Amino acid sequence: MSPINAQVGIVANCGGSYPTGEPFHPDTLYPELGRWIKHTTTDGTANRVYAGVRQMFHLLGLDDARFGTVNWNPLGRYIGPNQTLVIKPNFVLHESGRAVGQKCLTTHGSAIRAVIDYAYRAMEGVGRIIIADAPLQGARFDDILKDTGVASVKRFYREQLGFEVELVDLRKVAAYCDDASGFVHKQVTLPGDPAGYRVIDVAGRSAFSSWPDYPERLARFAVADYEECQTRMRHAVGRHEYVVSGTILGADAVIYMPKLKVHEKVGLTTCLKGMVGTIGSKDCLPHFCAGPPARHGDEFPDAGRALSWIWSTVRKCSQQRVPLWMWKRLRRGGMCMAGIVLARNGGSGPGAMTHRRTPVSAGAWYGNDTAWRMVDDLNRIALYGTKTGEVATEPQRKVLMLVDGIIAGEGEGPLRPSPRPVGLLVGGENAWAVDVACATLAGFAWQRIPMLRRSVWREGAEGHLLDPTVDLQFLANVAEFRGLESIKTNAVHLKAPSGWIGKIEA
Numbered sequence: 001m002s003p004i005n006a007q008v009g010i011v012a013n014c015g016g017s018y019p020t021g022e023p024f025h026p027d028t029l030y031p032e033l034g035r036w037i038k039h040t041t042t043d044g045t046a047n048r049v050y051a052g053v054r055q056m057f058h059l060l061g062l063d064d065a066r067f068g069t070v071n072w073n074p075l076g077r078y079i080g081p082n083q084t085l086v087i088k089p090n091f092v093l094h095e096s097g098r099a100v101g102q103k104c105l106t107t108h109g110s111a112i113r114a115v116i117d118y119a120y121r122a123m124e125g126v127g128r129i130i131i132a133d134a135p136l137q138g139a140r141f142d143d144i145l146k147d148t149g150v151a152s153v154k155r156f157y158r159e160q161l162g163f164e165v166e167l168v169d170l171r172k173v174a175a176y177c178d179d180a181s182g183f184v185h186k187q188v189t190l191p192g193d194p195a196g197y198r199v200i201d202v203a204g205r206s207a208f209s210s211w212p213d214y215p216e217r218l219a220r221f222a223v224a225d226y227e228e229c230q231t232r233m234r235h236a237v238g239r240h241e242y243v244v245s246g247t248i249l250g251a252d253a254v255i256y257m258p259k260l261k262v263h264e265k266v267g268l269t270t271c272l273k274g275m276v277g278t279i280g281s282k283d284c285l286p287h288f289c290a291g292p293p294a295r296h297g298d299e300f301p302d303a304g305r306a307l308s309w310i311w312s313t314v315r316k317c318s319q320q321r322v323p324l325w326m327w328k329r330l331r332r333g334g335m336c337m338a339g340i341v342l343a344r345n346g347g348s349g350p351g352a353m354t355h356r357r358t359p360v361s362a363g364a365w366y367g368n369d370t371a372w373r374m375v376d377d378l379n380r381i382a383l384y385g386t387k388t389g390e391v392a393t394e395p396q397r398k399v400l401m402l403v404d405g406i407i408a409g410e411g412e413g414p415l416r417p418s419p420r421p422v423g424l425l426v427g428g429e430n431a432w433a434v435d436v437a438c439a440t441l442a443g444f445a446w447q448r449i450p451m452l453r454r455s456v457w458r459e460g461a462e463g464h465l466l467d468p469t470v471d472l473q474f475l476a477n478v479a480e481f482r483g484l485e486s487i488k489t490n491a492v493h494l495k496a497p498s499g500w501i502g503k504i505e506a
Helices: 050-058 108-122 141-148 150-161 214-217 229-234 247-252 273-278 305-318 324-347 371-384 431-441 485-489
Strands: 007-011 083-089 127-133 167-169 173-177 186-191 199-200 239-245 253-257 259-263 268-270 400-414 416-428 472-478
Touching: 007 050, 050 108, 050 239, 050 472, 083 108, 083 199, 083 247, 108 127, 108 150, 108 214, 108 253, 127 247, 141 186, 150 214, 199 247, 199 416, 229 305, 239 371, 259 416, 268 273, 268 431, 273 371, 371 431, 400 431, 416 431, 431 485
Parallel strands: 007 472, 083 127, 083 253, 127 167, 253 400, 259 400
Antiparallel strands: 007 416, 173 186, 199 239, 259 268, 400 416
């Protein structure tokens, strides 16, 4: 099998903020779009994000010979007239509380708008463009569309171009949640993916199968706030099933547009982790194994495990089973108790994380050996999953990655990150290679992140993500980011999540 292009493009100096004038028109009438896109910003402000996306296509050498002419068609490599393109952003959660207006949770509509324009040009106005994702169960999809500005982009295309950009919430189930405390009031059934779902079994090719204590681990699979029995029903020795979006599997091409953020369970969430958004039922996604490592788990470390076990049990037994006021009191009491115990112990002991003031829960630490394996399985499916639900040995669709790092998320990601303006876009065709670049830009040693270190070609695992003999090539519009060593030197140094501090920094 021919390896996927391992070139990575990095566009810097895109500004530390997003344009505010919806629907995010370009500030210049670019020649290649003149026949289709005739609108520009009306207030004279620059749209550096749009220009950055355009520069990314040029950096990656897409239709390079015709760049600068009316015939330049960078996305013609992926999509054409009468075909279907899916844009898969990171729409994990609506903005609430201190996250309102911070723009560090989700992929911004200004970057998505630029991609839509070039896709529309490649299709010559005839085809399907679908924006699809499966957010967190408590996410309010309409609010996300408003937060990101994507609703205004859809409206512009319908009213000005007579073209329907389709928006699809891939979830089968959502929940009404209390934003402040995470309490789940009730779950509701959604229409789901109009193209349906395929249950895909990666079987013995699953990354879970390499565990030395494989059977014991399977019996402990869990996802916070989901029924454990449903998760474990999908997984057994030699069987690992995932409920995958038919829209994603049926697309001629997919452009993945994740957000540059840290993640409490895998260290970093960009391209590889973003594949979780292709799954309709989150309860098929093992995020951790219940209990500490001494008992075949990775929910929390052995050090301080009694406190973490109490916290985990209280959460599991009270979620959706007690009234909101009681949930809040239990939650507040648990945090206070944890702070007192940790303060008295000075955070000491093997494996203790002294920076934490609450117990580790739900696999939110560097010892999580489950989540990256689930991510590995999903990436195999995303690239090699067929429309009918099998796993092939050759790529089944064209893919492109474009990471929104204009405002990155650091600290307690992915749901409670702090904003960090860095003005970067990162792109390429190989999810692993793009994530290595993102990790290095974030100031992390990618080899210390299991999701990156271990997502490599395994003997006998045909059709995997990476041939390790491929030389990574880093292309950039500034000298500071040309080459891995230069990227290390000029990294932006995002703050790691609490459970990873001191474990992944370069």
